[in-house]
Amino acid sequence: MAELEQDADEEARGETQPYDAVVLVSFGGPEGPDEVMPFLRRVTRGRGIPDERLEEVAEHYHAFGGKSPINDQNRALLAALTQEFARREIHTPLLWGNRNSEPFLTDTLRAAAGEGMTRFLAITTSAYSSYSSCRQYREDIAESIDELTQEGVPVRVDKIRQYWNHPGFSSTNARIVSEGARQLRDRTGAVPRLVFVTHSIPDAMDDTSGPGDGEGNAYSAQHEELARAITEETRATLGEDVVGELTYCSRSGPPTQPWLEPDVNDRLRELAADGVTHVVLAPIGFVSDHMEVVFDLDTEAQETAAEVGIEVLRVPTVGIDPQFVSGLTDLALERAAEARGESPDRPTWPGAQPRPSVCAPGCCPNLRVAKPAACGSD
Structure with a gap:
């Protein structure tokens, strides 16, 4: 009887074997x-x-009633993934656990283990390579396991690879930006400047982002490559000589610590001085419209643009776009x-190389510790 139940369970999981459940792992945020x-x-x-210092940051949240949008966006993404799993007849349970707010990842895994689940696959809401955007997720997963x-x-918890150049993320962003640029061009007659935005990180963190073989700067390089690819696609779509560039926020x-620049607000002022009047603001560094987007871009950057006379169209993040x-x-x-020991296709855009699913030792080290810890989980 036990063997029959096991066979039925494996058949229900289908293509997601050997995992008992898939868990959406995100940053989390306050809800009051x-x-x-x-x-x-x-x-x-x-x-x-x-x-x-934290009280200063807290004011950003209090300006929105003390609630971050991110948890509602994760609920929406979980529901969208559930629908996609059902459409493909994938019956593996979908769970959700945060790193910094309820539902905490450790609690989610503990409850699932109480129902007999022991092996999990993590889908993280971060697409790029750096300590903060990849390795810290792995370390937090490892802490839960410990x-x-x-x-x-x-x-046991494995993790999908970083997906900044996977078509589900890159092509979705390219479509969103191209459509936004066309709308702005058709309405105003002006060819807009594409200003891509991502979360700034310390220069030292960017310098050590990568596979641990001394290359470094993977975080900024990945964003630059995606920005160039989207600019080329937008240029082809509009039939115009569109210019795109990468900026940073948050x-x-x-002040003495160097962070990646230029800041999006500083760059908007410079563009206005150069005569640019229309900008498509594209938050390609983010998966959803959470606090860094609604405050840093929809509030601060929009105020800067209005001050210097630039019309800004902020296009959406990939969110719950069906392609994403x-x-x-x-x-x-x-x-x-x-x-399962197979060698599946690992798609990217033409000519790009996918990130490995399991990071090499020493990748994207935690610079706050004397000796980088192991990545912790697969």
């Missing part, structure tokens, strides 16, 4: 004013950042095939 400071303390734990192991609840840390959701599902099936 009382959660803002505890959330920020968890995000910055171990960095020695005083509450006075905590549960100490409780006598052994689990800088933090002490389908791409995440493809990435999950690709990783499952690898776990």
Whole structure:
């Protein structure tokens, strides 16, 4: 009888074997004013950042009622993935766990293990390579595994690869930007400048982002490559000599610490001085319209643009676009095939190389520790 139940379970999971469940792993965010400071303390734990500085950041959240949009966006993405799994007749359970707010990843895994699930595949809401955008996810996953192991609840968690150049992400962004540029051009008669935006990180973190073989600068290089590819597609779509460039937002840390530049607000002022009047603002560094988008771009950057006389069209993030959701599902099936010892196709745009599913030792190190820890999980 037990063998029959096991066979039925494996048949239900289908192409996602050997995983018992797929878990959406995200950053998390506060859902009310009382959660803002505890959330920020968890995000910055171990960095020695005083509450006075965190209170300044907290004001960004309080301006929106103390609630980040990210959890609602994760609920929407989970629902969209559920629909895509059902459309493909994939019956593997879909779960959700955050790194810094409820539902916490450790709690999600513990509850699932109580139902007999022990092997999980993580879909993370971060597309690029750096400590903050990849390795820290792996370290947090490893911490959850260690905590549960100490409780006598052994689990294993693998992770899909970074997907900045997977068609589900890159082609979706290209379509969104091209459509936005066409709308702005057709309405105003002006060929807009494409200004791509991503989260800034310290120069030192970018310098050490990559496979751990001394190359570095993978984070900025991946964004630059995607920005160039989208610009070329937009140029071909519009039949115009479109110009695109990469900028950064959400800088933090002490003023003496170099971070990636130019800041999007500084660049908008420079573009206005050069005579640019119309801009498509494209948040390609983000998966959904969370706080860095709605505050840094929809609030601060829009205020800057109005001040200098630039009309800005901020196009959406990939969010729950069906092409993106389908791409995440493809990435999950690709990783499952690898776990079964198969060699699946690993699509990217032409000429690009996909990131490995398992990072090399020393990749994207944590510069706050003397000796980088192992990546922790697959």
